[in-house]
Amino acid sequence: MTTVATTPPGAEASGPEPESAFDRLRALNTEGRLAAEFPSLPSLLAEVAAGESGTADLARAGQFLARVAPDDILAAHPDTTVVSVAVAGHSTVGPVAGPLTAELARHGFALRLSLGDFDGYLRELQDPESHLHTAGTDLALVILDAQAVFDELPPVWRVEDLERAATGKLAQLAVLVERFAAREGAGTLVLNTLPLHRHHTHQLVDLKSRAALGVAWREFNAGLLKLAARHERVVVVDLDPLVAQGGSLNEPRMASYAKANLGEELLARYAREIGHLARTLKGRSKKVLVVDLDNTMWDGILGDDGADGIAAATTFRGEAFGNFQKIVRQIGSQGVLLAISSKNDQEPVLEVLRTHPDMQLRDTDFVRINANWNPKDANLRDIADRLNLGIDSFVFVDDSPFETGLVASSLPEVAVVRLDEEPALHIDKLLADGWFDVRELTAEDRERGALYRVEADRQDLLDSSGSMEEYLDKLGVKVQVAVVGDGDLARVAQLTLRTNQFNLTTERLQPAEVRARLDDPAHLVLSVRSGDRFGDNGVVGALFAHREGERLHIDNLILSCRVFARGIEQTTVASLLAHARDGLGVTEVTAAYRPTKKNHRVKDFWPSLGFEQTSETEEGELGFTHSLAALPEVPTYVHLDADLGGS
Amino acid sequence: MTTPLTTPEDYLALLREATGLDLDEASVHRDFDALAGWDSLHLLKLVSSLERATGRRVPVGQVLQARTLDEIRAIATAA
The missing domain is CATH 3.40.50.1000 (HAD superfamily/HAD-like)
Known part of the structure; x- marks a missing residue:
């Protein structure tokens, strides 16, 4: 290797220093091109995040990124995914805007942010008209700090007062969270545990009381964390591990003068967690x-x-x-x-x-x-x-x-x-990043590695088979189509959230939304299980439909990419159509295809099963109708077991 | 890292970096109420940037009473 060949362009002694990713971001800001260049920001921000002071630099970049209007980003790039976040808090919530904007931009998301009033969290949680409850809000962040409890204490207090205040605050929050979670169409509510500062514990001089305070405080935080276990739409971010990363909990002058009770560094780490939560909600967890x-x-x-x-x-x-x-x-x-x-x-x-x-x-x-x-x-x-x-x-x-x-x-x-x-x-x-964060693990998740390894055995069978038909025949595909049971609800929601390729309309549903449809007699929510001679695949697909008079409309059909092209998708639809005609007695079945960047492979799926295209919107969404005159056949090599219920 | 704020350009650069606002020389003398996009959070960012740049603690109580960015510069650089 010669020196000449290895010297990258721009690194000659006389040349300029190579620009850092942060400098390039700043240049884009000065030139007013952040919105125009939005798709290139994730790469730059990933580089910033990987640097020595990654979180702090991201927060700095967030300062100017937060000034770019989401509508300008959408005007330049209509495909951009927007994440709507409403923030309420006990202390000043404004400082979270910068880091949050940067962390979301790093994932390619444009942030539509609505900030609540200072100390407005109780009223905003309570008031169904508040910004936390606005339809279309993805994340409602309620950022709490220890003062939320300490402000309720009398001027001079004993540990018993603190115990009462903590119990009371937890009960109050539990009721508000319950109400929030019960509301139709609400976003995901995010709370956090409350970090305890030395100036809280050391106001008490006797060690016995100080220990009792420690106990009461952990019980309060544990109570908050348990709220997440009770409600599918509630997440509680545990700040303890983020505080343990080091640095100060807050800046005492900022806390005193500006009521910024959680410091910049901690909020930046919090924003990173929220960025990954947004990824999860948008079906973008890494696999x-x-x-x-x-x-x-x-x-x-x-x-x-x-x-x-x-x-x-x-x-x-x-x-x-x-x-x-x-x-x-x-x-x-x-x-x-x-x-x-x-x-x-x-x-x-x-x-x-x-x-x-x-x-x-x-x-x-x-x-x-x-x-x-x-x-x-x-x-x-x-x-x-x-x-x-x-x-x-x-x-x-x-x-x-x-x-x-x-x-x-x-x-x-x-x-x-x-x-x-x-x-x-x-x-x-x-x-450092929660790339693999998911809301809940399912049985399929834990088996996934083994399932993919069995895939290699199937590949061997395919290689040794003379034709696709021979392979499928030898494979002995079994398909079970049934109304979703409680045990499969989380998995079905997960399929809507994680599946990108075989997802006809890409309608993402949280577990609570799947449950709401299951409980609605007009809706049909089906799970598709498959297996073959090599083993059970578990729940690999889901079908959502609802009845409108004499018509059954298929809202979505999803199939895991692991099991494409084995006749499972045809079998599922064939059994649904038979059920629609013979069980439900409807006269037609309609369906749709909504194009995304990922699902072009299934554009012709409905026509391949005898559906006629009836409409096309400007966005490329296609509407289809099946007259039920001639039903598609279940492929001969598939063994079907369908239980679609009575109605 | 201490960078003395010797020229108005130094201070402007620091302001732009700390606040993300596109400020010019005139805005340094404008009252905060007349400064487009200004809010109290920028003040906090500015304090930390000033402390980093001067290596000295900035009296936040006084900064909070200032009405222009130039007054803040004077407070931060006063011996």
Whole structure:
């Protein structure tokens, strides 16, 4: 390698310093081009977030990002996803605007923000006309701090007063939360635990009272956290771990003069949690974690050092890598698919994963192992193709700045975790963002890794079969279509939230919304289970329909991308149409296709089953009608078990 | 990191960075009520930026009584 060939353009001695991502953002701001360039902001903000003082710099960028009107962003880029957030609080809520705008922009979301009054949270929670309750609000944030309780104390107080005030405040909040959650069409309500400051505990001089205060306070916070378990539309952000990251809880002068009781740093961390919550609500949780191996999962380079020369235990550094492997495995146990992209030969990698004594992770923990010498962006695309998942659901972890830089620039939709040469920091870097946060795990999530591995066996059967028909016949596909039971409700909601490709109208439904439809006799909510000779796939699809007089309208049909093209989708619709004609006695069935960036593959799905196109809107939404004169047949190789209920 | 606020340009740059507002030299002397987009939160951001830049504690109580950005500069840089 010569110096000339490795010097990147712009780095010559006389050339200007390469601009940092923050400088480029600032330049866009000065030029008034933030709205016009909105789609390029996630890459820049990801780079800012990965820097030394990531959260603080993001908050600084948020200062000027917050001044861009969401409507200007939409005018320039009509496809932009808007997240509507209403904020109420006990102290000043304004300081959350900057960091929140930046964290959401980092995910490509435009923020429509409505800030409540100072100390307005009780009234705003109570008043059904307040901004927290506005229709279309995605997130209603009620930001609380310890003063919400301490302000209720008499001028001079004992710990018993505090205990009473805390119990009273919790009861009051529980009632307000209950009412909020019961309202039709309300967004997700987000509360937080209240961090306790030293100047709260140390107002009491006797240690016994101080300990009693500590107990009362934890019980209060535990009570808040339990509210989330009771209501599907309520989330409680635990601020304790965010405070434990260090830094000050607030700036005493800002708290005193401006009633900013939660400091900038803490609010920035809080905003990051909210950004990931918004991702979850918009169905954008990540699903796949792709890891590098050399100096990411073990200490050393397999190709140079040999299997005996690498370590993930026994040495100081080795142990740090081993601990990182444990965390990756822990994430993999919760429905996140693990894969490898490593510049190595395949055989030695498999050998290490199968037999090396240090490994916490084994070959069977991964759904794909791509050890080869192709560029990593090509490998990520290959893994995405094989798993039939969008590459925007990927998180990529590597210690090499070259590889992380390559993937970040050529696949900007992939979340990149940039590790460095210090393995003891790997865990913090991986967990700095809640890429895999979901509202609730389902049984399918925990089995997901195994399900994808069985997929490889199916692939082998396909390869050995002469034709698609022969393959499907040998596969022995079983389909069960039934009214959704309680046990499947969370999974059905999750399918609406996470499925992007086979999702005919992409109507996202939270569990509470699915329940509301189940309870409505005019609505039909069906789950689709499938299985074959290799095992049970669990709930792989859902169908939503409702009756309008003599007509049944299919609101949506969703199928997990794992089980496309095995006749399951045709079988489901065929059984619904038969039920519509013979069970419900309707005269026609209507359906729709609403195009998104991801679901173009199913545009012709309805016509393929005998539906006639009847309408098309300017946005490209298609309407279809089936006359029920001739019903599509269930494919002969599918064994159907349908139980659609009486009405 | 201490950058003395020797020139009006230094101060303007710091103001723009701290507030995200597109301020010009005239706005430094304008009353806050007449300053488009100004709110009390900007004041807080400005205090932290000033403290970072001067390496000295800024008397927030006095800053809160100031009516223009130039008055705040005077308070922050007073010996």
